[in-house]
Amino acid sequence: MSVSVRTLEAASEPAWDRFVTAMPAGTFFHLAAWAKVIEAAFGHETHYSFTERDGAITGVLPLARVKSLLFGDTLISSPFCVYGGPLTVDAESQAALIAHAERLLARSPSSALEFRYRDGGEPAPPGWTDRPDLYVTFRKPIEADHDRNMKAIPRKQRAMVRKAIQNGLTSIANQDVGTLHRIYAESVRNLGTPVFSRHYFRILMDTFADAADIVTVLDQQTPIATVMNFYFRDEVLPYYGGGSAAARSRAGNDFLYWETMRRAADRGCRLFDFGRSKIGTGSFAFKHNWGFDPAPLNYRFRLKPGHAMPDHNPLNPKYRTFIAAWKRLPLPLANLLGPSIVRGIG
Missing domain, CATH: 3.40.630.30 (Gcn5-related N-acetyltransferase (GNAT))
Known part of the structure; x- marks a missing residue:
C-alpha cells in the first residue's frame, strides 16, 4: 500500500513518540510535544505531519513556520532545536514528507524550507542545497x-x-x-x-x-x-x-x-x-x-527563487555591530528586549 500524509493530532501523539523512540536516528527534538512548546512559547504556526501505511506510522516531520520582521520567514524542522528533518523507515515515506513540505512552502509566504539533519543522510534531492560547514x-x-x-x-x-x-x-x-x-x-x-x-x-x-x-x-x-x-x-x-x-x-x-x-x-x-x-x-x-x-551537522535548504539561504548565526559579519552593542546593554533591558528578538531566529 502507498503511504498517506496526515497531520498530527492529540490522539496520534503517543504513536508518534513510540515511532521516534524506536528509530535509531530519532532524537529528542523529533518528539511530538515540541509542537505545543513552540506554539505556547513563541506563537509560531506548526505543521507536524506523519506518513502512515496500513495504520502504522512510517515517518514523521516536525515543522514550524518562524516569521520575523528582522530575520525573515522560514519553515524549519525544527526551530529552537539542533536536530530535525524527516525521520522515516523507507524512501517512499521520506519522499512523501519532503514533497508535503515543499507544497507547504509553495503555498506559504515563507522564503525557505530548512531541515536540520543530525547526519548527512542521502545526497540532497534536486532543488535542495546543503550547508554542512557551519555547525558540528x-x-x-x-x-x-x-x-x-x-x-x-x-x-x-x-x-x-x-x-x-x-x-x-x-x-x-x-x-x-x-x-x-x-x-x-x-x-x-x-x-x-x-x-x-x-x-x-x-x-x-x-x-x-x-x-x-x-x-x-x-x-x-x-x-x-x-x-x-x-x-x-x-x-x-x-x-x-x-x-x-x-x-x-x-x-x-x-x-x-x-x-x-x-x-x-x-x-x-x-x-x-x-x-x-x-x-x-x-x-x-x-x-x-x-x-x-x-x-x-548537515542543514539542508530549499529556497524559493530569488531568495538567499538564511544566515542568522552570530559569526555573520552583518551582526557584528549588533552583538557589540548588545554586550553593553544593562541586564534588565537585555532581558526585556531579548525574548521578542530571539523568537524570530529559531
Missing part, C-alpha cells in the same frame, strides 16, 4: 563507572574538574527555572546574544517533566553555573546553560558538565550529547577539550 555536534559514550568517565577526560580538562572539586563546589538537580534563567541571561548577554524568556524555560520543564532537569553548581550556597538537561532513551543532552563571572575563576563551568555527566550516568545514561557548536568558537574549543570529536 559532539556526542560520546559514557559508562556507569565514574572513575572511568573521569579518566576518559583529557588531562588538562580533567585537572580543571579536579580543581573545582578541591574548591569545594557542589551541585544540586531540580527544576529551578528562576536560578537557571538569571544565570543564563547574564551569560548570553555577555556573549551578545538575546535571551529566551523565563516563560519558555518554564514551559519546557512543565512539558518534559521527568525527561528534563536543571543541574546547578553551588560555591558555598551561591549558584554560579547551571544547565537545563534533556533525557532521551539512554542519552543526556545539556542544552541551555551558563555561568557567572565567579564560575570562571572557580572552574564552575567545568564542574557543571562533570556533575551533569556523573548524575546522568547514575540515571542510566550511556551517551553524552554535548550539543551543537559553531566551528571556530569558544564553545567548540571547550567541548573538544573534553575529548569529544566533532561530527558535522
Whole structure:
C-alpha cells in the first residue's frame, strides 16, 4: 500500500513518540510535544505531519513556520532545536514528507524550507542545497563507572574538574527555572546574544517533566553555573546553560558538565550529547577539550527563487555591530528586549 500524509493530532501523539523512540536516528527534538512548546512559547504556526501505511506510522516531520520582521520567514524542522528533518523507515515515506513540505512552502509566504539533519543522510534531492560547514555536534559514550568517565577526560580538562572539586563546589538537580534563567541571561548577554524568556524555560520543564532537569553548581550556597538537561532513551543532552563571572575563576563551568555527566550516568545514561557548536568558537574549543570529536551537522535548504539561504548565526559579519552593542546593554533591558528578538531566529 502507498503511504498517506496526515497531520498530527492529540490522539496520534503517543504513536508518534513510540515511532521516534524506536528509530535509531530519532532524537529528542523529533518528539511530538515540541509542537505545543513552540506554539505556547513563541506563537509560531506548526505543521507536524506523519506518513502512515496500513495504520502504522512510517515517518514523521516536525515543522514550524518562524516569521520575523528582522530575520525573515522560514519553515524549519525544527526551530529552537539542533536536530530535525524527516525521520522515516523507507524512501517512499521520506519522499512523501519532503514533497508535503515543499507544497507547504509553495503555498506559504515563507522564503525557505530548512531541515536540520543530525547526519548527512542521502545526497540532497534536486532543488535542495546543503550547508554542512557551519555547525558540528559532539556526542560520546559514557559508562556507569565514574572513575572511568573521569579518566576518559583529557588531562588538562580533567585537572580543571579536579580543581573545582578541591574548591569545594557542589551541585544540586531540580527544576529551578528562576536560578537557571538569571544565570543564563547574564551569560548570553555577555556573549551578545538575546535571551529566551523565563516563560519558555518554564514551559519546557512543565512539558518534559521527568525527561528534563536543571543541574546547578553551588560555591558555598551561591549558584554560579547551571544547565537545563534533556533525557532521551539512554542519552543526556545539556542544552541551555551558563555561568557567572565567579564560575570562571572557580572552574564552575567545568564542574557543571562533570556533575551533569556523573548524575546522568547514575540515571542510566550511556551517551553524552554535548550539543551543537559553531566551528571556530569558544564553545567548540571547550567541548573538544573534553575529548569529544566533532561530527558535522548537515542543514539542508530549499529556497524559493530569488531568495538567499538564511544566515542568522552570530559569526555573520552583518551582526557584528549588533552583538557589540548588545554586550553593553544593562541586564534588565537585555532581558526585556531579548525574548521578542530571539523568537524570530529559531
